[in-house]
Amino acid sequence: xxxxxxxxxxxxxxxxxxxxxxxxxxxxxxxxxxxxxxxxxxxxxxxxxxxxxxxxxxxxxxxxxxxxxxxxxxxxxxxxxxxxxxxxxxxxxxxxxxxxxxxxxxxxxxxxxxxxxxxxxxxxxxxxxxxxxxxxxxxxxxxxxxxxxxxxxxxxxxxxxxxxxxxxxxxxxxxxxxxxxxxxxxxxxxxxxxxxxxxxxxxxxxxxxxxxxxxxxxxxxxxxxxxxxxxxxxxxxxxxxxxxxxxxxxxxxxxxxxxxxxxxxxxxxxxxxxxxxxxxxxxxxxxxxxxxxxxxxxxxxxxxxxxxxxxxxxxxxxxxxxxxxxxxxxx
Amino acid sequence: xxxxxxxxxxxxxxxxxxxxxxxxxxxxxxxxxxxxxxxxxxxxxxxxxxxxxxxxxxxxxxxxxxxxxxxxxxxxxxxxxxxxxxxxxxxxxxxxxxxxxxxxxxxxxxxxxxxxxxxxxxxxxxxxxxxxxxxxxxxxxxxxxxxxxxxxxxxxxxxxxxxxxxxxxxxxxxxxxxxxxxxxxxxxxxxxxxxxxxxxxxxxxxxxxxxxxxxxxxxxxxxxxxxxxxxxxxxxxxxxxxxxxxxxxxxxxxxxxxxxxxxxxxxxxxxxxxxxxxxxxxxxxxxxxxxxxxxxxxxxxxxxxxxxxxxxxxxxxxxxxxxxxxxxxxxxxx
Numbered sequence: 001x002x003x004x005x006x007x008x009x010x011x012x013x014x015x016x017x018x019x020x021x022x023x024x025x026x027x028x029x030x031x032x033x034x035x036x037x038x039x040x041x042x043x044x045x046x047x048x049x050x051x052x053x054x055x056x057x058x059x060x061x062x063x064x065x066x067x068x069x070x071x072x073x074x075x076x077x078x079x080x081x082x083x084x085x086x087x088x089x090x091x092x093x094x095x096x097x098x099x100x101x102x103x104x105x106x107x108x109x110x111x112x113x114x115x116x117x118x119x120x121x122x123x124x125x126x127x128x129x130x131x132x133x134x135x136x137x138x139x140x141x142x143x144x145x146x147x148x149x150x151x152x153x154x155x156x157x158x159x160x161x162x163x164x165x166x167x168x169x170x171x172x173x174x175x176x177x178x179x180x181x182x183x184x185x186x187x188x189x190x191x192x193x194x195x196x197x198x199x200x201x202x203x204x205x206x207x208x209x210x211x212x213x214x215x216x217x218x219x220x221x222x223x224x225x226x227x228x229x230x231x232x233x234x235x236x237x238x239x240x241x242x243x244x245x246x247x248x249x250x251x252x253x254x255x256x257x258x259x260x261x262x263x264x265x266x267x268x269x270x271x272x273x274x275x276x277x278x279x280x281x282x283x284x285x286x287x288x289x290x291x292x293x294x295x296x297x298x299x300x301x302x303x304x305x306x307x308x309x310x311x312x313x314x315x316x317x318x319x320x321x322x323x324x325x326x327x328x329x330x331x
Numbered sequence: 332x333x334x335x336x337x338x339x340x341x342x343x344x345x346x347x348x349x350x351x352x353x354x355x356x357x358x359x360x361x362x363x364x365x366x367x368x369x370x371x372x373x374x375x376x377x378x379x380x381x382x383x384x385x386x387x388x389x390x391x392x393x394x395x396x397x398x399x400x401x402x403x404x405x406x407x408x409x410x411x412x413x414x415x416x417x418x419x420x421x422x423x424x425x426x427x428x429x430x431x432x433x434x435x436x437x438x439x440x441x442x443x444x445x446x447x448x449x450x451x452x453x454x455x456x457x458x459x460x461x462x463x464x465x466x467x468x469x470x471x472x473x474x475x476x477x478x479x480x481x482x483x484x485x486x487x488x489x490x491x492x493x494x495x496x497x498x499x500x501x502x503x504x505x506x507x508x509x510x511x512x513x514x515x516x517x518x519x520x521x522x523x524x525x526x527x528x529x530x531x532x533x534x535x536x537x538x539x540x541x542x543x544x545x546x547x548x549x550x551x552x553x554x555x556x557x558x559x560x561x562x563x564x565x566x567x568x569x570x571x572x573x574x575x576x577x578x579x580x581x582x583x584x585x586x587x588x589x590x591x592x593x594x595x596x597x598x599x600x601x602x603x604x605x606x607x608x609x610x611x612x613x614x615x616x617x618x619x620x621x622x623x624x625x626x627x628x629x630x631x632x633x634x635x636x637x638x639x640x641x642x643x644x645x646x647x648x649x650x651x652x653x654x655x656x657x658x659x660x661x662x663x664x665x
Contacts, residue, residue, distance in 0.1 A: 043523040043524070043525060044523055140611075154612060156612070184383035184384055184550070185383065185550070185552075185591055185594045185595055186383065186590060186591065186594050186607065186609060187612075188594070188596075189593075189594035189596075189605065189607055190607075190611070192596075193604070193605070196604075211523065211524065212524070212596070213524060213598065214595075214596035214597055214598050215596045217596070217597075217598055217599065217600060218596045218597065218599075218600060218601050219601075237600050238600060241598070241599065241600075248525075251525060252524060252525055253598070255524055255525050255527065255528045256524055256553075256598060257528075257551070257553035257554050257556065257557045258553060258597060258598045259552055259553040259556060259580060259592065259595055259597060260597055260598075260599075261598075267528060268525060268526060268527070268528035268529035268532065269525040269526070269529075270529065272493035272494075272495070272526070
């Protein structure tokens with residue numbers, strides 16, 4: 001069997017605050033293979049972006065890695081000296097397309113300078129011109145943008161620049177953190193198309209983080225659903241769609257309006273996610289779950305492989321059907 | 332001219348904003364946020380106004396409830412022209428009949444006030460109800476919008492509540508005077524997917540119960556399909572297509588509507604690469620144009636589209652489109 005590109009083992013990252021630790025990532029294990037797009041979906045505050053920043057080791061000072069290991073091609077990257085990590089891994093092996101790309105470019109510098117700055121910071125040798133020209137063509141931008149300031153560009157163009165920067169060193173893994181949030185539908189499609197092309201043409205693996213299920217469904221090979229700091233279901237995209245096993249996944253699937261379906265009912269999940277400051281004993285979804293039983297309150301379900309390649313963290317996964325939500329709605 | 336069942340009617344409404352070309356320039360440019368549109372919302376109807384950011388949909392909504400004054404045009408509300416009515420008279424006679432549900436539940440609620448007062452406030456200032464009557468009405472409304480358990484929530488402050496609950500307060504505030512006409516401006520865009528549908532369901536249930544007319548502003552075609560009876564599509568300040576929701580989604584006529592629907596992510600994996608029939612956006616957005624607003628991005632545009640402006644024409648009963656070539660385009664599809 002081929003080795004995975006990225007292997008996350010029992011990762012825990014907490015934010016230290018005056019009111020106790022916020023357990024943003026509370027025991028996540030995940031494997032990502034070469035050339036695949038893994039979608040990471042969850043509600044706001046479930047820890048999706050925290051995971052991205054932990055992988056980049058660029059956490060805010062109160063973010064503390066409590067436990068776990070991350071292997072990139074069999075090299076552990078969490079215990080690596082900071083300097084080695086910055087020069088050898090960041091941008092060269094893993095790069096990030098940050099959330100709100102519109103604001104991640106410096107307004108005071110021209111685009112060309114910002115691209116060259118990244119190159120210089122990571123010891124690029126030689127003439128950058130051919131590389132930049134090639135990448136500009138790849139992201140479908142006219143070379144004249146190099147001489148412009150960020151405010152002269154549209155949102156979609158700025159996002160193309162951040163994609164270009166993320167590709168400068170041809171990394172093996174790109175993390176795209178909500179790459180199209182705040183873009184219009186048509187621009188969004190252009191950017192997603194570019195992301196698909198990047199993965200396909202260059203054989204890059206990608207983690208696509210989004211709160212928008214249809215975007216992830218259209219673009220990923222596998223989907224991981226996050227809830228309150230944990231992954232609660234992980235499977236191939238068509239399995240998630242056809243055969244969802246966690247009640248939360250089912251609720252999420254049926255709460256999305258779909259332009260192509262004729263269904264008229266609304267499904268929604270009552271309540272809100274628990275505070276990440278609490279100490280969990282049972283399942284984190286207990287309060288909102290329509291099929292919770294007594295064991296769910298006592299014992300936290302582990303993420304287990306229930307059929308080949310399909311992982312679920314639910315005690316009652318074999319009882320999950322779509323109707324559980326319809327009943328809860330009518331009552 | 333206006334028939335009885337139209338609750339609100341916008342006639343040839345425009346809103347132009349004037350901006351300096353650059354910070355130190357004396358040259359002015361006119362931004363036509365809303366340009367010469369006609370729109371009416373019928374009794375008991377939900378009309379969805381769909382468009383991308385900057386298309387003028389929010390401005391249209393604000394014009395309809397007079398949070399903004401039009402540059403030109405007329406607004407008729409239940410047979411009375413309210414365009415130039417002095418605000419004092421307007422507020423007294425009409426404000427309670429037209430309300431707005433705002434987009435951001437995190438910004439539009441006073442953090443100091445308790446839930447009970449936030450919902451009761453419109454009743455206190457606009458009616459002669461006794462304290463007991465107000466209490467009954469507020470409790471009933473809280474039940475209706477599913478702010479339950481009611482007793483438990485009345486004394487909370489917005490900070491202690493979730494986004495979905497806060498949005499329910501905004502809905503309750505807007506609906507408590509039982510207005511004839513409501514503008515809902517992206518009421519769920521700040522909410523998570525799992526709560527969004529709950530809030531929409533509340534709006535829909537209340538609308539069916541009280542037969543309010545709603546102008547529902549959204550950028551999401553799929554949402555529009557769910558909540559509305561009719562859909563109007565806006566592009567750069569113009570309405571380019573309007574019709575029965577099912578017609579517009581199943582049989583879009585304008586090339587822009589078609590592209591929007593093609594680009595919309597759907598809940599199934601894509602098998603072959605998607606094609607969206609639209610030209611990339613021009614770098615410089617021109618504020619003055621003759622001809623069709625969509626021409627510079629339309630793959631079918633010819634000279635006529637650049638020089639002459641298409642008007643909304645009825646393609647099939649109730650389904651109007653502003654495009655010279657919609658018939659020809661439909662044949663291409665088949």
